[in-house]
């Protein structure tokens with residue numbers, strides 16, 4: 139609804155989406171349910187009767203951001219305008235967090251396992267009749283239609299929920315529950331729908347994508363699933379995220395190396411490379427086997443672009459362990475890398491450990507890794523100048539220039555490329571790179 143639209147009797151609702159791509163997909167489905175139930179979606183919360191805040195809450199910083207946004211929404215409530223604030227998402231499911239105490243004035247909290255009630259809750263908190271929700275039994279978070287929130291040309295494809303791994307720093311399994319793989323046919327049908335709606339790139343996500351199939355079929359079936367997704371007409375790129383190192387199979391490596399639609403690109407959060415630190419984190423591969431796996435990926439998958447995330451300052455990371463990590467970052471040269479300071483979450487074993495690294499040291503270590511990585515990433519960007527690289531055009535052009543991404547970059551977290559003379563948006567084609575600006579590139583469409 140634009141702000142000049144005439145009044146309507148239909149319930150007006152807005153949604154604020156926070157957090158990771160997995161949450162974004164949930165938000166897209168929530169919006170799909172709203173449209174399905176004939177609600178009016180307002181881009182601006184102040185134009186709505188109800189606002190749903192789809193929160194993130196797995197780390198203290200995310201909790202803080204979510205609470206800040208909820209308070210901001212509560213402050214918008216006024217007679218005749220916004221009437222209710224509904225809190226959904228991960229924070230709503232995190233144990234030990236008292237949301238009404240942190241953000242007085244909210245009207246309802248709907249955890250993930252109650253999402254099928256969300257439309258009903260919105261109606262009730264706005265003082266409307268609950269409507270015909272009694273017969274509304276659709277499993278909203280797995281089967282609902284999606285209203286895309288991503289730019290044209292790409293979409294996230296969530297293949298599972300939850301996680302079975304025991305990482306000693308992570309709250310996600312307690313929020314999201316055990317791993318549940320979506321049925322293969324359901325995923326393929328969704329991929330086909332997305333392709334028919336103009337999606338060229340599918341970004342495959344889940345808390346742990348590599349575990350796919352183990353819970354339902356007793357074996358790792360990610361490679362098989364990706365092979366089948368590659369057969370969906372209209373899809374050109376498949377990008378795999380959130381691979382858990384211990385479950386990267388030979389079959390998956392072969393598929394990455396095959397040169398098909400699965401891009402030779404992998405997001406595999408290794409968290410650390412020091413063996414004692416990984417043991418404390420309860421990461422089963424440990425240091426030597428993590429390094430061996432990374433080496434194998436480099437060797438077997440020609441030109442692979444590797445993205446990882448690291449955690450610095452976890453209990454057990456002394457000067458020597460940190461130096462080992464810093465050296466590894468310098469030598470291995472991940473093309474893409476994110477680094478977090480350890481966040482001591484009280485509901486995790488490492489969060490309760492009594493040998494915490496001081497916050498100041500954690501910050502210094504993060505800065506040291508980022509500084510090292512910046513040199514690597516800038517050099518990587520400079521090395522692309524003069525090359526012709528397939529790119530996805532994400533935006534309409536403004537004065538002949540569009541924003542896009544090379545295949546070497548993931549949406550939102552990696553660099554971008556400004557493309558001159560792209561014919562349209564939502565298309566993939568060759569771009570000659572003409573300049574590097576820090577992490578980002580400039581180029582010209584030659585398709």
Ligand code: SF4
Pocket residue numbers: 301302303304305308309310311345346382
């Ligand atoms: S694999 Fe990821 S989501 Fe699962 S417990 Fe470890 S860090 Fe958390």
